[in-house]
Amino acid sequence: MRLLRAELLKLRTTPRTVVGLILPLLAIVVLGVVGNITGSHDASTVVGDILDVTGFANVIALVLGVLIVTWEFRHNTIAGTFMVEPRRERVIAAKTAAAVLMGAVLGVISIGLALTMTYIWIGGDPGVSFDVWGRAARVVVVVGLSGAIGVGLGAIIRGQALAIVLSFIWFLIIEPLIVGLYDTVGRYLPGQVLDRLSGHVGDHPEVGIGAAVALSLAYTIGIVLVGTVFTVRRDVT
Amino acid sequence: MIDVTSLTKRFGETLAVDDLSFRVEPARVTGFLGPNGAGKTTTMRAVLGLVRPTSGSATVLGRRFRDLDEPAHRVGAVLEATSFHPGRSGRNHLRVIATEAGIPFARVEDVLALVELQDAARRRTGGYSLGMRQRLALAAALLGDPEVLVLDEPANGLDPAGVRWLRDMLRTLAERGRTILVSSHILSEVEMIADEIVIIHHGRFVASGTTQELVARASGGVRVRSPDAAALRELLAAGGAEVAETDGTLVVTGMPQDAVGELAAANGIVLHELAAERASLEQAFFELTEGTP
Numbered sequence: 001m002r003l004l005r006a007e008l009l010k011l012r013t014t015p016r017t018v019v020g021l022i023l024p025l026l027a028i029v030v031l032g033v034v035g036n037i038t039g040s041h042d043a044s045t046v047v048g049d050i051l052d053v054t055g056f057a058n059v060i061a062l063v064l065g066v067l068i069v070t071w072e073f074r075h076n077t078i079a080g081t082f083m084v085e086p087r088r089e090r091v092i093a094a095k096t097a098a099a100v101l102m103g104a105v106l107g108v109i110s111i112g113l114a115l116t117m118t119y120i121w122i123g124g125d126p127g128v129s130f131d132v133w134g135r136a137a138r139v140v141v142v143v144g145l146s147g148a149i150g151v152g153l154g155a156i157i158r159g160q161a162l163a164i165v166l167s168f169i170w171f172l173i174i175e176p177l178i179v180g181l182y183d184t185v186g187r188y189l190p191g192q193v194l195d196r197l198s199g200h201v202g203d204h205p206e207v208g209i210g211a212a213v214a215l216s217l218a219y220t221i222g223i224v225l226v227g228t229v230f231t232v233r234r235d236v237t
Numbered sequence: 238m239i240d241v242t243s244l245t246k247r248f249g250e251t252l253a254v255d256d257l258s259f260r261v262e263p264a265r266v267t268g269f270l271g272p273n274g275a276g277k278t279t280t281m282r283a284v285l286g287l288v289r290p291t292s293g294s295a296t297v298l299g300r301r302f303r304d305l306d307e308p309a310h311r312v313g314a315v316l317e318a319t320s321f322h323p324g325r326s327g328r329n330h331l332r333v334i335a336t337e338a339g340i341p342f343a344r345v346e347d348v349l350a351l352v353e354l355q356d357a358a359r360r361r362t363g364g365y366s367l368g369m370r371q372r373l374a375l376a377a378a379l380l381g382d383p384e385v386l387v388l389d390e391p392a393n394g395l396d397p398a399g400v401r402w403l404r405d406m407l408r409t410l411a412e413r414g415r416t417i418l419v420s421s422h423i424l425s426e427v428e429m430i431a432d433e434i435v436i437i438h439h440g441r442f443v444a445s446g447t448t449q450e451l452v453a454r455a456s457g458g459v460r461v462r463s464p465d466a467a468a469l470r471e472l473l474a475a476g477g478a479e480v481a482e483t484d485g486t487l488v489v490t491g492m493p494q495d496a497v498g499e500l501a502a503a504n505g506i507v508l509h510e511l512a513a514e515r516a517s518l519e520q521a522f523f524e525l526t527e528g529t530p
Contacts (some may be wrong), residue, residue: 006336013329014322076320079287080377083314084337086286086303236287237248237279 003085003094007068011102017067021060022106028056029110033117047128050118051135052200054110058146061103063164065150068095069227070160079236092228096151103147107140135199142198145220149190152220155227179204190219238263238416239284239385243293246279246440253279255440256293261418261433263384266411268431268448269420270522276440277420278316281389284418285314297385309338313378314387320374323363327354327373330362334377348376351406367394375406385416392419392426404430424522438526449493449513451525458490459497462510469506476500486510 032053072078157163171191179186183204196212239261246254254276261267282288284295286302305311331345349355352372421427436443463469473480478492
């Protein structure tokens with residue numbers, strides 16, 4: 001608990017970084033809502049499209065997760081942290097918890113903003129065919145998991161820019177490429193199962209929801225565990 | 238107390254520390270001396286559990302670092318001067334560590350006052366001078382009021398007044414029974430600060446002893462002036478020391494300064510001067526490390 005409080009304090013005491021991440025998220029959400037509503041969309045599908053836009057929070061949560069680990073290496077504060085808590089797995093656990101929590105907060109903020117804008121603009125319930133709050137909750141879960149994945153990747157790679165660039169290359173280039181070429185394999189990749197879990201309906205065949213839950217958790221836990229093993233074994237020089 | 242026993246650390250092909258053993262006793266300031274790249278930092282990081290020894294061990298208070306409970310209350314350390322997030326204020330940096338270690342925020346204000354950094358506490362550490370960073374790092378090390386202090390080049394970047402301030406603070410802490418290990422590659426600095434010195438070179442143990450002993454082992458030795466030089470000279474020679482005489486001043490090697498003074502007093506010989514040669518630690522250092530390949 002002490003460690004988690006400290007991680008959250010680290011975020012609170014570097015407000016510029018956190019604000020620098022939240023502002024673009026809010027901007028994207030606002031633009032997404034405006035774009036969808038003013039576009040020629042059918043009122044019954046617009047809410048689903050707008051929820052898809054809030055998925056941008058995944059990217060921000062991932063970057064935040066990466067930063068929570070890598071800035072300690074970048075500024076050499078990691079030695080100080082490990083001297084207070086030499087059981088390094090606990091440090092990674094606290095960072096993961098902080099990232100999940102912050103991710104969930106980012107998810108709630110972006111969904112809250114998007115839905116509030118939408119309902120005010122449309123002036124009431126547009127009559128959607130799905131459970132909006134259920135979808136919203138799933139988006140929040142996925143944003144939280146993205147934060148945890150960021151921590152795992154940050155712990156494995158340690159270099160801030162490299163970790164962020166590599167994860168973008170994977171999620172934005174390599175994975176869509178594999179999905180396009182071999183969709184039998186592609187549907188099981190992390191980005192795809194997380195997308196499925198969040199309720200986004202894509203153009204390619206997807207795994208069942210049960211498999212999406214299991215695989216999303218497995219990927220997240222796996223990446224965090226590998227990051228933990230690396231962190232425990234490596235020398236801090 | 239810090240015990241380093243047959244410590245060896247290899248980074249790939251590089252042998253950073255080679256079968257190194259020494260002990261750091263409480264209630265004294267121990268200088269850890271060696272040229273840059275001698276393995277001081279690696280040794281200290283092994284003591285602090287940050288680097289895993291290839292073989293051998295390093296323990297603090299009889300335990301491996303990671304087996305200490307509440308390590309922040311046992312061991313404080315200053316590593317590099319740049320170990321801060323530049324966007325965080327000095328006070329918040331300390332509050333983060335205090336939160337991790339379960340130390341109340343009131344203690345943060347105490348250590349800020351102790352290192353005389355209250356006025357800059359609100360400022361972001363990115364704008365701190367090197368000296369301020371060293372003070373903040375020292376404040377962080379002192380947060381848990383630890384029994385053992387491990388300081389890697391803490392005088393780096395301090396002006397002469399800062400070095401004096403550091404020396405006085407370490408002296409006070411040592412008097413309160415703390416174990417203090419301070420590394421440096423600057424001999425005159427260590428000579429000013431330390432009671433005991435451990436010298437390493439190329440990752441290997443070279444020599445250890447009190448600062449005075451090491452001074453006495455150097456060819457410079459102890460300078461003595463006495464109106465009764467001839468009698469003193471005989472006594473010193475009988476005591477196993479080598480004595481050279483120039484212009485009525487004796488230069489004694491092979492006997493520490495204290496022992497020379499005590500010998501003179503015991504035999505009722507008046508001394509007009511009793512001093513270690515200033516440059517002699519430097520000489521000792523080069524003599525001791527010269528033979529090391």
